[in-house]
Amino acid sequence: MTVESWIQVWYALPVLLRGLLVNLELLLGLLALGLVVGMAVALVEVYAPRPVAAAAVAYEWFFRGVPELVLLFLFYFGPDQFGVQISAFTAAVLALGFRSSAYQSQIFRGAIQAIPAGQMLAARSLGMGRLRAIWHVVLPQALRLSLAGWSNEFSSVLKDTTLAYGIGVVEVMRQARYLTARNFRLALPAFIAVAFLFLILTYLGNWTIGLVERRLRIPGLEVRR
Amino acid sequence: MRKRAWLWALVGIVLVGGVALGAEKFVVGCDIAWAPFEWVSPKGAYLGFDLDVMRMIAILEGYEIEIRDTAFDSIIPAVVAGKVDIGASGFTITAERAEVVDFSQAYWTSDQAVVVREGSGLNIVTALSGGAKVGAQRGTTGAGWVEDNLVGKGVNVTLVLYETYPEAVLDLLAGRLDAVVQDEAPSQQAVKEYAGQLVIAGIIKTYEEFGFLVAKGDPKRILPRINEGMAKLKASGAWDNLVAAYFGPSLDKIEAAWEACISILVEERDVVRYAQCLADRATQ
């Protein structure tokens, strides 16, 4: 780790940042997918009739049980068997997004179940249908309670985006590997730089979520322990 | 600088975006981390012997290519699945691989080099016996050779496998390995990078041949065009110039030459002059 190698990594920073941008795109895609699907799975698990809820549990079991890299390969190569060509980026968003949805569904399910049953009863007693009660009464509370757990999931999937390089998404790990392959001496400094970039992103992300949490904070609605 | 950015864009449009013009386009899968066959310059350009051969043949044979960076282990599955049309990543032609893909004519013959630390006093025999720790990249010919001819035959060595070649070299430098077995060209490159620290103890003559590969049965009829293109390159002298440019000079020099010459290939689409330019500048 000579000074020279650090200077070279400094000059390569734009390349690493370009890679990091791809990680961020992956992150946004997979978090959004995970949020929508995860919420749906959680609602089904809590409210749907038993056979349907069992299907949701099976879904969660599958996506939590299969290693991430295997999921990536399944989504990258799988669709070809049915004549569907899928890009590495899309495959990564789907694989990591569905996986995240399984974890997010747990967070949401816990939060929904933490909302006292009386809230639902009160909404129903006003004449709200079930879905309307969920939408206006249960979800606004459950989402607030979910933020802490969601912050964890954010940090976790942020790091997971680097796995996409396994199927050829040119993200930051791949860029760092380019540097290393070109100049063996850069191996350590390049990956130290990547580590720092992720630490900064994790900090910024959690800070933002914390800010949202404070903005949405309501007296009396905290995580009950 | 602005002009250069414009040039990169052009490289992208001509080599990648050909599909927009309705031109025939093939996806080339390559693990771009094996100089001098393929690597990424500090400015982010994909270059290397394999990739330039692919570009030149594409021009000669009138199709477009998109180079898609793919992990080495995934290239053949990607070709089989139809996600990638051509595998061009220093693939040794083996009977095992030929069961699932079809190969072009051989374009390179490689031997295995044994790299050791300078001053270690090891020669090709002592580096590969007497309890030596030998590193190699997983799935490569070098790893297979050590497995078959040393470990399998009871020679007292320990084989340590790595995902990438650079990792093996770094462990050699750190003293955790006694030797690394790898193809000759990348080994030469490593020794050049670490002049005074690494040295080639000897060459194992394996004569393995590299080929470009396509899906079994060549459904898109690509191989005849690759073979014909290679013949044209060799007949015109461009091939020898490309070899001179990529095997020998330092990566810095090759990169500078490539940057100076690539417009001849991309804009003028003149294969012969490009190879000449590259060789002249790289070997200056």
Place this chain on the structure above:
Amino acid sequence: MGQLLVVEGVCKRYGAEEVLCGVSFSLEKGETKVIIGPSGTGKSTLLRCINRLTEPDRGRVWLEGMEVTAPHANINKIRSQIGFVFQDFNLFTHLTALDNVRLGLLKVKKMGRKEATERAQAELARVGLAGKADAYPAQLSGGQQQRVSIARALAMDPKLILFDEPTSALDPELIGEVLGVMVKLAHEGMTMLVVTHEMGFARSVADEIVFMERGVIVEQGPPEKLFRAPAHPRTAEFLRKISELYGEAA
């Protein structure tokens, strides 16, 4: 019929235990009926069976001649006409007092925002909480929360309000303010069905008292009769016990 609410032969069973068994009574418009009885005798279940927050196993319920328990009854519409005040308030934790009262107006009655806000403010004023519109439930005392929940029920213009032990979860010093609101409502002619242990309230406000035990109605009648000369020994015993627990009921 002439009756606002008719309950006929309602039964409810949880597992092996029969919580309600053949309960029948009716309620006239403007009437206040108080249900008393030991804990765990199905009083709360009875209230919930009326607007089907709990589905009765048997029996029928009519509201203004319309059958609530009919298989294809529009239960959401019916519930919007029956106010329900819970023992532990069940205010929406994430909404201010104003929004708690306004939510049903906006989402169920589809009232315009401005009109709903005015109405909600009026209802809060009616329960004496005009100044607490922006407070969240956790910032209010139990008594204030229960008054907001009454305002929430009132805003829907209900045909009757069901009160499920509205003061049981309150500290003693806060009970009065809630009962005060309920007395006022009774005098204004609101039809109310109240489950409570507040014998003072029952005695002074109720038009009729129902005594329930073990899922059945033991006896019912006007308070002066029921309190002074209960027909059934079980009623007498309950009244004696309750006066030991809560002091002389009067």
